[in-house]
Amino acid sequence: MSRRRHSDDSDAGQPHKRRRTSEPSEIEERLESLICRVGEKSNSSLESNLEGLAGVLEADLPNYKSKILRILCTVARLLPEKLTVYTTLVGLLNARNYNFGGEFVEAMIRQLKECLKVNMYNEAVHLVRFLSDLVNCHVIAAPSMVAMFENFVSVTQEEDVPQVRCDWYMFAFLSSLPWVGKELYEKKDAEMDRLLSQAESYLKRRQKIHVPMLQVWTADKPHPQEEYLDCLWSQIQKLKKDRWQERHILRPYLAFDSVLCEALQHNLPPFTPPPHNEDSVYPMPRVIFRMFDYTDDPEGPVMPGSHSVERFVIEENLHCIIKSHWKERKTCAAQLLSYPGNNKIPLNYHIVEVIFAELFQLPSPPHIEVMYTTLLIELCKLQPGSLPQVLAQATEMLYMRLDTMNTTCVDRFINWFSHHLSNFQFRWSWEDWSDCLTQDLEKPKPKFVREVLEKCMRLSYHQRIIDIVPASFSVLSPANPVCIYKYGDESNRSLPGYTVALCLTIAIKNKASNDEIFSILKDVPNPNQDDDDGEGFTFNPLKIEVFVQTLLHLAAKSFSHSFSALAKFHEVFKTLAESDEGKLHVLRVVYEVWKNHPQMIAVLVDKMIRTQIVDCAAVANWIFSSELAHDFTRFYIWEILHSTIRKMNKHVLKIHKELEETKARLARQHKRRDSDDDDDDDDRSTDREDGPLEEQIERLQEKVESAQSEQKNLFLVIFQRFIMLLTEHLVRCETGGIDVFTPWYKSCIERLQQIFLQHHQIIQQYMVTLENLLFTAELDHHILAVFQQFCALQA
Amino acid sequence: VSAAAAMSFGGTLSILRSDSYAELSQYRDQHFRGTRYDQERLLRKSCTLYVGNLSFYTTEEQIHELFGKSGDIKKVIMGLDKVKKTACGFCFVEYYARGDAENAMRYINGTRLDDRIIRTDWDAGFKEGRQYGRGRSGGQVRDEYRQDYDAGRGGYGKTVQCQ
Secondary structure, three states: OOOOOHHHHHHHOOOOOOOOHHHHHHHHHHHHHHHHHHOOOOOOHHHHHHHHHHHHHHHHHHHHHHHHHHHHHHHHHHHHHHHHHHHHHHHHHHHHHHHHHHHHHHHHHHHHHHHHHHHOHHHHHHHHHEEEEEEEEHEEEEEHHHHHHHHHHHHHHHHOOHHHHHHHHHHEEEOOOOHHHHHHHHHHHHHHHHHHHHHHHHHOOOOOHHHHHOOOOOOOOOOOOHHHHHHHHHHHHHHHHHOOOOOOOHHHHHHHHHOOOOOOOOOOOOOOOOOOOOOOOOOOOOOOOOOOOHHHOOOOOOOOOOOOOHHHHHHHHHHHHHHHHHOOHHHHHHHHHOOOOOOOOOOOHHHHHHHHHHHHOOOOOOOOOOHHHHHHHHHHHOOEEEHHHHHHHHHHHHHHHHHHHOOHHHHHHHHHHHHHHHOOOOOOOOOHHHHHHHHOOHHHHHHHHHHHHHHHHOOHHHHHHHHHHHHHHHHHOOOOOOOOOOOOOOOOOOOOOOOHHHHHHOOOOHOOOOOHHHHHOOOOOOOOOOOOOOOOOOOOOHHHHHHHHHHHOOOOOHHHHHHHHHHHHHHHHHHOOOOOOHHHHHHHHHHHHOOHHHHHHHHHHHHHOOOOOOOHHHHHHOOOOOOHHHOOOOOHHHHHHHHHHHHHHHHHHHHHHHHHHHHHHHHHHHHHHHHOOOOOHHHHHHHHHHHHHHHHHHHHHHHHHHHHHHHHHHHHHHHHHHHHHHHHHHHHHHHHHOOOOOOOHHHHHHHHHHHHHHHHHHHHHHHHHHHHHHHHOOOOOOHHHHHHHHHHHOO | HHHHHHHHHHOOOHHHHHHHHHHOOOOOOOOOOOOOHHHHHHHOOOOOOEEEOOOOOOOOHHHHHEEHHHHHHEEEEEEEOOOOOOOEEEEEEEEHHHHHHHHHHOOOOOOOOOOOEEEEEEEEEOOOOOOOOOOOOOOOHHHHHHOOOOOOEEOOOHHOOOO
16 A cells, blocks of 8 residues: 655656644634534443533533534434434534524524525425424424424415426425424424414325326235325324324433423524415325234334334435435445334335335436445345345245236336346345236236346356256247358358359458448448439438448457447448438348347446447337347337437437536636737727637537437437327227237337436427327327326426 | 535545555566656556456456456457466456456455466556566566466476476
C-alpha cells in the first residue's frame, strides 16, 4: 500500500491541498458525527447517550446554534428511520432551552415549505411525521398539530386539482397517526373524529382507475395488492379500534417523561399548503406489495397482519434504511438486520418482502435492479443459517404465482433469479418445478424457466446449462448460440447470390476495402427490379442478404470481431441501408443469422443504431414485423425495444444539454461585455462577437426540434403497431368466439402498459396527440383501458 | 431537482454521502505516463474499469452480460497474454456514463463471474498496449509468482511450473 506521495508532484508543480481545515468546520463535522451516530450500537444505553448529547449540544448552542439547527433539520429530513431518537433529542433540548425549541420548529416549517415548493414530497412526509412526534416530546402543542392536519385534509376539498395532490396531503396526515394518533385523540377527539370522517369520505370518492396498472399480480389471492392509501386507511381504522395502542415504535421519550412534561410547548404557526401550480409534480400512487403472512413462518415470531399499523411502520422503516444506505451494500445489509425488535417480528421475512416490493415496484424500482441482487447476497452472507431459506421460500412462492404476475415484474424476477443463481453455482432444485414441463411452452411457468435458463447461459456457457438441469428440462434449455450462415454449405450453391458470397468471403479475408466490396456487390441482381419505384432502386434485398450474411459469419467469433466488422464496412452498410426498407432488411438478415444468439442480436442492433446504420423507428418496425412474430413474447425482444427507446431519450437529452450550455455561454459573454465596457456603444462589434454563438444556438435548436420530433414519432409508431396487433387479435377472437385472454394477449397488453410506465415522463408530453390520434373512443375498450389507466396516474 | 434543492437547505449528511465502493483504491499504474496527480484526475472521471481475477475461459459475452446490468457498455477489451495472445484473466470495461461504472463498482465488484469472485477497479483509460499482461512469461504478474493451483488460470504459477 503506497501513500500518495505529494513530493512526486514537484515536477508538475500542481498545487496540493495543504491548507489546514479551519476549526469551525472541524467542529461542525464533529457535531454532525455525534448527532448522526446517536442511537447506534453502544456500550451505554440509548437514554444515557441522548442525555449526554443533549448536554453537549446545549453547551454548544451559544456558538454553534445555526449549525446545530441545520444538522437537526437535516437528520429529520434524511434519517426517518431514527425519527423517535431525534424527536427525543429535540425534546430534551427544548426542555433545557425553550427559545431553541421555538427556533427549531420555525426552521422545520421553513424547510417543509421549501420541500413542497421543489416537489420533494417524500422528504416532506418525513418532516411532517417528525413534527407530529414532537407533540409526544412536549415540543409542539397538540391542538396546533391538529390545526395543521385540518389544513392538510381541507386540500381534499380543493377544486380542479390533481388527485395526486390531495392524495399526498391525506397520506401525510394518516401516516403520522401511528406515531401521534393517541396523543392527538386524547387532546382533541372531536376534531380528530371529524378529520377521520373527512378522510373516509375522500377515500371513498377518489378514483382508482390507475390501480390495475400498478399491481404486481392480477389475482387477489393469497394477498390482495391494495392501493397504498386504502391499505393505510384500513391500518388506521384498526389502530383507532385498538384505542390507538401502538407497541412497535421505539419511543425513547417515554423514559424522559418527567423531564419533558415540565417543558413549555410551542404552537405551530398556521400552515397554509402551498397552492397547486403548473410545476408541481406529486408522487405517483403505489400499490402495497405483500407476499408473506404469519402462516409462512409458523415457528418464528408472528408476522404483524397486513392491516396492522406495526406492519406499516416496519415496512416504512426498512424502506428508509435502504434509501439511506443503498450505495453501501454491507452497511445496508447490517442496518436492515439490526432493525430493533428483531426478536419479536420475523425480520428476515420482512426484509425479503420489502426488497422484493422495491424490485417489483411499478413503474420502476427506486434503485437500480442489480443493487437488490447484491444486497440479498450480502444478507445471505450475514445470516447464512436463515436468510437463504427464506429467499428460497420466496422464490418458490413467486414461481407458484407466475400465472398472474405482471409481465414487467416477471422480467425482473428472471433477471434477479438468474443473476442470483450465477453466484451460487446455479444450484437449484429444478425437479420441484417439473410441473411446468407438461404445460404449453407459452404459459408463464415454462416461459419463465426458459428465459431464466437463457439468462443463466449468458452468464456462463451452453454446456454448463445442459449440465445443471435434469434431462427432462432439455425442452426448455436454450439453443446453442451458433450462427446460421445460409451460404455455408456446398448444398446451398443453387441459392441466388451464393457465388457472390464466396467472392466476398475471400475478398474480406484478404482485407478488401469498402470500394472493392461495392464492386463485387455490383454483380448482385435485384429481385425487385421489375417494380421500380422510381427512386432509383437503392433497395436491393439480395445485396443486403449476401453482404450481411457473409460479413456476420466471418465476424462470428466474438462481439469485438462483429463490432470491428461493422466499423470497417460502415460505408457499405450505410449505402445498402439508406432507405427505410433497407434498414428493415438489414435487421431481418441479422436476425436470420443470429436467431440462436439473442444476446448477439441485441448488441448488434445497439451498435447499428449508435453508428447510424439503422434508426430507432426501423428497429421498432422490425420488432412488430411478421418475421419476428414467433419471438414476439420473448424477453430479449423487449430488452432491445426499451434499450432503443432509452437511446433515443438520451440522445434528445444530450442535444438539449448542449443547447442549454451554449445559451449559457452566450449569456456569460453578454454579462462580461456589459460589465467590461459600459461606455462602448458600438452595437455592430457586439453583434459580431455574438454571431458564431448565436448561429450555433440556432443550429442546435433545429437539432433539438428534429430529435424531439424523431422521438415522438418513435413512440407513435410503437403505439400504432400495438394497436394494430391487439385489434387484430381481439377481432379474431370475437369472430371466432374464443376467449380473448390467451397467454399471448396477456403478454402483449402488459408490454403496452410497460411502454407507458417505463417512459411515462416523456409520454406525458404527447397526451393530446395520443388522445386525438390513436387512443380515441372508437378503439376497443380493452386497449383504451390501458391508456385511461395511464392518464389516471397523474390525474 | 433534488440535488440542487438539497444544496439550498444545508445539503446532506456525510454518513449518507459515504460511497466507499466507488472510491479510488490504493493501486496506481506504475506504467502510467504522467504524474500521480494526472492519473488520479483521470481515475476520478473515468468511465473505464479494470476487471481482475477472471478465469482464462471467461468470454467477452459473459462479461458483457454481467457488466451490462449496471448500464450500457461502450467497449470490452480482453486482457491477453503478450506471447500467446490468448485471454489471461483480466479485461477492461468501458461505459458511456461514469454513473454506470460507479454502479458496477458498487454492485458487481466482489460478486461472482464463472464462479470466481471478480474484482473491479478504476482505470485511467485504455491505451494500446495495456491489453497485455506484464508478467515475464506473458501473462499477468500475479500468475508469475502464484504458489497455489488455480484451474481457471493455467494451473500453478509460472515460476512454480518451471521448477
